[in-house]
Amino acid sequence: MPDQMIQTSDSAPVATSPAEAPMRSLKVLLAGPRGFCAGVDRAIRVVEEAIRRYGAPVYVRHEIVHNRTVVEELEAQGAIFVEELDEVPADAHVVFSAHGVPKTVPAEAERRNLLYLDATCPLVSKVHREAERHFADGGPESRHILMIGHAGHPEVVGTMGQLPAGAVTLINDAEEARTVQPADPARLAFITQTTLSVDDTAEIVEILRRRFPLIEGPKREDICYATTNRQEAVKAIAPGCDLVIVIGSPNSSNSQRLREVAERSGAPRALLVPRLSNLDWSVLEGVNTLGITAGASAPEALVQEMVTALAKHFSLEIEERTVKEENVTFRLPAPLG
Ligand code: 0CH
Numbered sequence: 432m433p434d435q436m437i438q439t440s441d442s443a444p445v446a447t448s449p450a451e452a453p454m455r456s457l458k459v460l461l462a463g464p465r466g467f468c469a470g471v472d473r474a475i476r477v478v479e480e481a482i483r484r485y486g487a488p489v490y491v492r493h494e495i496v497h498n499r500t501v502v503e504e505l506e507a508q509g510a511i512f513v514e515e516l517d518e519v520p521a522d523a524h525v526v527f528s529a530h531g532v533p534k535t536v537p538a539e540a541e542r543r544n545l546l547y548l549d550a551t552c553p554l555v556s557k558v559h560r561e562a563e564r565h566f567a568d569g570g571p572e573s574r575h576i577l578m579i580g581h582a583g584h585p586e587v588v589g590t591m592g593q594l595p596a597g598a599v600t601l602i603n604d605a606e607e608a609r610t611v612q613p614a615d616p617a618r619l620a621f622i623t624q625t626t627l628s629v630d631d632t633a634e635i636v637e638i639l640r641r642r643f644p645l646i647e648g649p650k651r652e653d654i655c656y657a658t659t660n661r662q663e664a665v666k667a668i669a670p671g672c673d674l675v676i677v678i679g680s681p682n683s684s685n686s687q688r689l690r691e692v693a694e695r696s697g698a699p700r701a702l703l704v705p706r707l708s709n710l711d712w713s714v715l716e717g718v719n720t721l722g723i724t725a726g727a728s729a730p731e732a733l734v735q736e737m738v739t740a741l742a743k744h745f746s747l748e749i750e751e752r753t754v755k756e757e758n759v760t761f762r763l764p765a766p767l768g
């Protein structure tokens with residue numbers, strides 16, 4: 432009798448011995464879009480192209496994106512990751528991460544004659560410019576800015592660092608939106624981190640607009656297309672799943688938000704799993720339908736690695752549910768572009 436063959440849409444057939452017990456079936460719902468966004472793709476290309484043009488090592492300030500696998504693959508190509516510029520030797524090339532940097536960072540790089548490349552996502556830079564527009568050089572048109580975001584996150588540090596200290600007040604949550612007491616409620620603006628929960632942010636913006644009717648800001652918020660689409664996609668699969676696995680690193684804000692959105696949208700349980708080697712297989716006990724998505728910084732190879740391994744343990748039925756097609760790409764920054 433020939434070996435049983437299991438065909439998945441994404442991997443080669445896997446043979447199992449006829450002596451083995453028949454495998455339990457598992458339905459896998461793959462959320463689409465998932466994984467890399469245009470800003471992450473560009474940031475990784477910046478590091479790779481810098482190594483190609485200038486030779487190794489190329490220094491990178493902060494993880495280029497919040498994903499261990501990406502970082503390790505770039506390290507293997509000759510990237511050296513540091514947290515601050517004082518760890519970068521003179522005359523070296525240094526790349527700033529996708530999350531953006533405060534103005535003090537390029538200023539310090541120039542002071543030290545470091546050759547720097549800025550991999551800040553253009554959609555984060557757009558928020559930087561918005562902040563500068565509201566601040567209006569601190570002149571008579573200047574508005575105090577409320578930034579909705581998570582304290583200590585590098586994007587928040589970078590965006591607040593576009594302006595002098597005191598120009599921006601951070602709003603972490605709805606409670607802070609309810610209690611903030613700005614000096615002049617008539618001269619306010621708000622901006623947001625790009626990777627927040629769409630629903631939480633809508634609630635915070637509503638509170639701010641109600642309390643401060645003259646506040647200026649974007650139509651909804653500054654959450655980017657990729658964050659929005661990945662949250663919509665996980666919402667579409669979560670209600671039918673017994674478990675949702677979000678492939679992503681623990682320090683990845685957008686990946687953490689996907690996990691929360693999955694649970695709030697009807698999945699009884701959602702877990703952030705950096706990659707297959709971190710999977711505790713016991714979580715699959717009693718799971719008949721498994722949802723899988725990936726944060727904007729998680730490579731698709733990690734999704735395929737997980738699906739291929741699942742196919743060795745279960746008889747898989749894989750369904751991909753795509754809520755939106757994406758065709759965004761960003762050019763490399765000067766001087767690489
Ligand atoms: O989600 P966060 O911002 O923590 O960052 P990430 O996981 O590196 O994803 C890419 C977003 C970079 C800036 O928006």
Ligand code: SF4
Pocket residue numbers: 468469470471529552553554555625626655656657658685727
């Ligand atoms: Fe840019 Fe959005 Fe990707 Fe962040 S998550 S890098 S803002 S596209």
